[in-house]
Amino acid sequence: MPNGNAIIVKGLRKSYGKTEVLKGVDLVVEKGTMLALLGPNGAGKTTVVRILSTLLSHDGGEASVNGYDTATQSNEVRSVIGLTGQYAAVDEYLTGRQNLLMMGRLYRLSAAGARQRAEELLEQFDLVDAANRVVKKYSGGMRRRLDLAISLIATPPIIFLDEPTTGLDPRSRLAMWDVIRKLMDSGATILLTTQYLEEADQLADKIAVIDQGRVIAEGTADELKQKVGSDRLELTMATDADFAKAEKIVSGDNKQTHPKRRVISIATSGGVSGLNAVLSSLENAGVTVETLSLHKPTLDDVFLHLTGHGAEAEEHEPNIEETHV
Amino acid sequence: MSNATVSTKPVQSSALGRIFSDSATLIKRNLTHIKNNPDQLLSMVLQPVMFMLLFRYVFGGAINTGGTSYVNFLTAGILVQGAAFGATTTALGVATDLQRGIIDRFRSLPMFSSAVLIGHVTADLVRNTVSSAIMIGVGLMVGFRPEANLVEWLMAAGILLLFTFAISWLSAILGLLSKSIEAVQWFSFIAIFPLTFASSAFVPTDGMPAGLRWFAENQPITHVIEALRALLVGTPIDNHGWLAVVWCLGAIAVSVPLTAYLFRRYSK
Numbered sequence: 001m002p003n004g005n006a007i008i009v010k011g012l013r014k015s016y017g018k019t020e021v022l023k024g025v026d027l028v029v030e031k032g033t034m035l036a037l038l039g040p041n042g043a044g045k046t047t048v049v050r051i052l053s054t055l056l057s058h059d060g061g062e063a064s065v066n067g068y069d070t071a072t073q074s075n076e077v078r079s080v081i082g083l084t085g086q087y088a089a090v091d092e093y094l095t096g097r098q099n100l101l102m103m104g105r106l107y108r109l110s111a112a113g114a115r116q117r118a119e120e121l122l123e124q125f126d127l128v129d130a131a132n133r134v135v136k137k138y139s140g141g142m143r144r145r146l147d148l149a150i151s152l153i154a155t156p157p158i159i160f161l162d163e164p165t166t167g168l169d170p171r172s173r174l175a176m177w178d179v180i181r182k183l184m185d186s187g188a189t190i191l192l193t194t195q196y197l198e199e200a201d202q203l204a205d206k207i208a209v210i211d212q213g214r215v216i217a218e219g220t221a222d223e224l225k226q227k228v229g230s231d232r233l234e235l236t237m238a239t240d241a242d243f244a245k246a247e248k249i250v251s252g253d254n255k256q257t258h259p260k261r262r263v264i265s266i267a268t269s270g271g272v273s274g275l276n277a278v279l280s281s282l283e284n285a286g287v288t289v290e291t292l293s294l295h296k297p298t299l300d301d302v303f304l305h306l307t308g309h310g311a312e313a314e315e316h317e318p319n320i321e322e323t324h325v
Numbered sequence: 326m327s328n329a330t331v332s333t334k335p336v337q338s339s340a341l342g343r344i345f346s347d348s349a350t351l352i353k354r355n356l357t358h359i360k361n362n363p364d365q366l367l368s369m370v371l372q373p374v375m376f377m378l379l380f381r382y383v384f385g386g387a388i389n390t391g392g393t394s395y396v397n398f399l400t401a402g403i404l405v406q407g408a409a410f411g412a413t414t415t416a417l418g419v420a421t422d423l424q425r426g427i428i429d430r431f432r433s434l435p436m437f438s439s440a441v442l443i444g445h446v447t448a449d450l451v452r453n454t455v456s457s458a459i460m461i462g463v464g465l466m467v468g469f470r471p472e473a474n475l476v477e478w479l480m481a482a483g484i485l486l487l488f489t490f491a492i493s494w495l496s497a498i499l500g501l502l503s504k505s506i507e508a509v510q511w512f513s514f515i516a517i518f519p520l521t522f523a524s525s526a527f528v529p530t531d532g533m534p535a536g537l538r539w540f541a542e543n544q545p546i547t548h549v550i551e552a553l554r555a556l557l558v559g560t561p562i563d564n565h566g567w568l569a570v571v572w573c574l575g576a577i578a579v580s581v582p583l584t585a586y587l588f589r590r591y592s593k
Contacts, residue, residue, distance in 0.1 A: 055433060092425065093362045
């Protein structure tokens with residue numbers, strides 16, 4: 001492998017009291033790539049990041065960053081990482097520029113070096129106008145941008161982004177994505193955690209799905225989608241009676257039903273004949289189909305398929321009936 | 326746009342050099358806080374000034390302080406109480422850092438971590454120096470007539486700063502152990518309020534009931550107040566001077582290593 005791995009995690013375990021949050025996590029992130037650690041709240045994503053960034057010690061297994069062991073070489077690890085946490089860790093009573101200068105000095109840049117990086121980052125993150133304003137007066141999106149800028153001040157080769165867009169409005173989220181893509185282009189190695197499937201799909205080279213302290217699937221977005229199978233056919237019935245009838249008639253791989261929405265979906269081989277067969281059997285039974293859609297599987301489907309529950313909290317649990325494993 | 330003569334890469338430095346430069350950076354942070362958030366300094370100055378005027382004019386006439394005028398008696402007590410309350414700002418600052426997550430950022434940096442606490446404590450010293458100077462100014466306006474010569478003034482300032490330093494480190498422990506900012510506020514209030522009143526700050530201890538009087542005469546804040554009073558207005562110093570210094574040094578010797586330990590151990 002020409003690049004090698006920047007982050008290696010083997011059999012990582014961590015418990016808080018009797019609660020085991022990590023039950024043997026394995027991960028590798030190749031140099032210069034982005035891995036998205038995707039999972040619901042409480043899956044253990046933040047714990048992994050806190051261990052890798054030396055904020056927390058682990059109970060078992062190994063974790064290394066740039067070849068440095070997080071347990072025994074914490075200072076070396078700290079000098080090659082940048083961390084953006086879930087909550088913007090910025091100093092509210094300093095201005096944006098003062099925040100950057102302070103952190104630059106603490107990352108051991110020279111005074112002149114810190115000044116130059118601060119100006120570059122203010123420019124890059126669109127914070128020039130707000131540079132002399134106290135952070136207390138910043139909006140949520142501006143704080144996140146400043147937080148990310150701070151973690152980049154010493155141009156660290158490895159960057160942890162722990163849920164960088166959680167709680168941001170859609171516009172700020174898109175702006176954040178742009179910034180993260182630029183980071184990718186600069187050659188940094190990035191570990192991103194997110195509970196948004198779309199975010200992982202949009203940004204990352206590889207995705208590791210984590211649930212209840214274990215990595216349950218890993219691969220590119222396409223590889224994960226292939227696990228669910230081919231395209232999905234989604235049928236919405238006109239009435240509850242139609243739904244009840246259709247539920248008995250329609251069969252197929254990885255069938256999912258949502259009674260409240262009167263939706264049945266199955267994986268199809270994609271062929272027209274298969275589609276025809278389903279539709280004609282419904283028509284023969286006198287079932288009225290209100291809408292029909294054929295779509296590529298989303299990561300939400302992947303998650304549902306792998307864990308039996310959705311990645312994000314849903315109002316109603318879908319009824320899942322799996323016909324194959 | 327990068328300038329070839331300026332390196333934007335981290336520079337290596339010795340461990341000792343790092344301790345100094347990180348401490349300097351964090352002290353600058355906390356001093357900038359004072360500048361960017363003047364309300365805090367204002368409230369710190371107003372409270373003791375109000376106490377000073379309240380005791381001088383409302384209670385003062387009813388309190389017998391023997392051969393010393395009441396305002397001369399009072400000023401040392403007000404200065405020490407103001408310093409004690411002011412020094413709890415460190416607890417508040419540390420707790421706020423923990424709550425806001427900025428401590429996590431500091432802990433993920435290759436820095437000398439105790440610098441964070443050094444920054445807060447130093448800011449307390451600066452704030453208390455400013456507010457003490459203002460209080461002495463107000464005291465002079467309402468009849469405070471110190472008899473101290475230059476050396477005594479310097480010794481008085483030294484004891485007050487040493488006391489501030491000790492209370493700041495103790496309150497850093499409180500900040501590190503507390504679960505919320507509100508808890509820090511009420512805890513520092515119930516710790517400092519009775520300690521400064523059950524002392525010789527505002528009234529001579531003679532009139533207190535026996536148990537309280539014993540406590541008031543032997544607790545460290547009284548030693549600091551009596552030492553300061555002796556230096557400023559010439560009351561007898563007895564053993565108060567060296568006892569005040571020993572208490573303060575003892576508190577510092579315990580709290581500095583303890584805060585360093587708690588700071589490293591801290592994790593959410």
